[in-house]
Amino acid sequence: MLLFILNQEDFHNWCNKNPIETFMKLKFNENRLRCLYFSAQLGTMSAAGEKLNIATSSVSRQIQKLESELDTPLIEKGRHRVKLTQAGHILCDYYSKRSKDQEELSARLEDVKALCTGNVTIAIVEGFVGGVISPTISEFIKTYSNIFIDVRMLPSTREVIEMVVADDAHFGVAFDVHGEPRIRTRPTIEQPIKAILHPDHPLAGKSVLTLGDLQNANIILNQNFRMHEAIQAGAKIENVRLNIVMTTNSFVLLKNCVMRGDCISFLSDLAVSQELAEGKLVSVRVDNSALSSSIAVVATRVGRQLPSSADKLLKQVQNSLLEWEKSSL
Numbered sequence: 001m002l003l004f005i006l007n008q009e010d011f012h013n014w015c016n017k018n019p020i021e022t023f024m025k026l027k028f029n030e031n032r033l034r035c036l037y038f039s040a041q042l043g044t045m046s047a048a049g050e051k052l053n054i055a056t057s058s059v060s061r062q063i064q065k066l067e068s069e070l071d072t073p074l075i076e077k078g079r080h081r082v083k084l085t086q087a088g089h090i091l092c093d094y095y096s097k098r099s100k101d102q103e104e105l106s107a108r109l110e111d112v113k114a115l116c117t118g119n120v121t122i123a124i125v126e127g128f129v130g131g132v133i134s135p136t137i138s139e140f141i142k143t144y145s146n147i148f149i150d151v152r153m154l155p156s157t158r159e160v161i162e163m164v165v166a167d168d169a170h171f172g173v174a175f176d177v178h179g180e181p182r183i184r185t186r187p188t189i190e191q192p193i194k195a196i197l198h199p200d201h202p203l204a205g206k207s208v209l210t211l212g213d214l215q216n217a218n219i220i221l222n223q224n225f226r227m228h229e230a231i232q233a234g235a236k237i238e239n240v241r242l243n244i245v246m247t248t249n250s251f252v253l254l255k256n257c258v259m260r261g262d263c264i265s266f267l268s269d270l271a272v273s274q275e276l277a278e279g280k281l282v283s284v285r286v287d288n289s290a291l292s293s294s295i296a297v298v299a300t301r302v303g304r305q306l307p308s309s310a311d312k313l314l315k316q317v318q319n320s321l322l323e324w325e326k327s328s329l
Contacts, residue, residue, distance in 0.1 A: 072085075122150070124173045132320055177295075186300075196272055197264045211240050215240045218262060219263065230294070255275060269283050270296055
């Protein structure tokens, strides 16, 4: 939809008389607003072009047309990264708020009509995929086959939370979300970090271990997994040096190496729930305060009204986690 203004002089007079009324009567081209918004969010017009699947030159033209229509600069010139002017900030705030209002309206209408359709995006830390999340999603698809699910696997809790806060994901599933006022966590499940071993490992039969017991073992750590720092803190508490022979960003590789019996690792039970249930791995509690305070959560942005399709899946994931927690006690 195009912006219609009779002439520049009338526009300025109108703004000077009543700027709020002016803004309310303006009709913005949706594509141009979107180009400006994502250029600001992502930092460059080329990144916005990739996000919107259009050429960088097209993004630039759309923003220039918007500036021409408003007769005011929206982006500071001569900068490598996009930096908004005051007018640009106003427009981007307007677009963001309107987008969220539209999603909330859609969610309410969807609830009224009891629709079972829609798109759901979930951000999940890799350690959750396995014996709990995978079957939960499979069961959901059987019941609601007309709901499209986009699962984003991410290496760290920080990246999951960034997607949820930016509304790029309806909800996230992660470990150890602390001190984030924009995030609501539900439920909170205690998930202490344990030693993960092959069933035939000499230490597999122990009921409890210390890091000192493991200082001669070959240890593999996931380099992007949140327990890396916890292991280092735990080793400092016991004043021991662990023999870390490999780090990897592949969760599959890590588990496969431990299942061969040559190495051990540190994970929560939830991260290897399927392998524990199948007897391919065992977990042993580690008596160390740095490893006992980990939690698993389902995270949503505070104040966001989820569409009913996303809310249905969120509740199913929550119930599965709570049921798993009860069964593991």
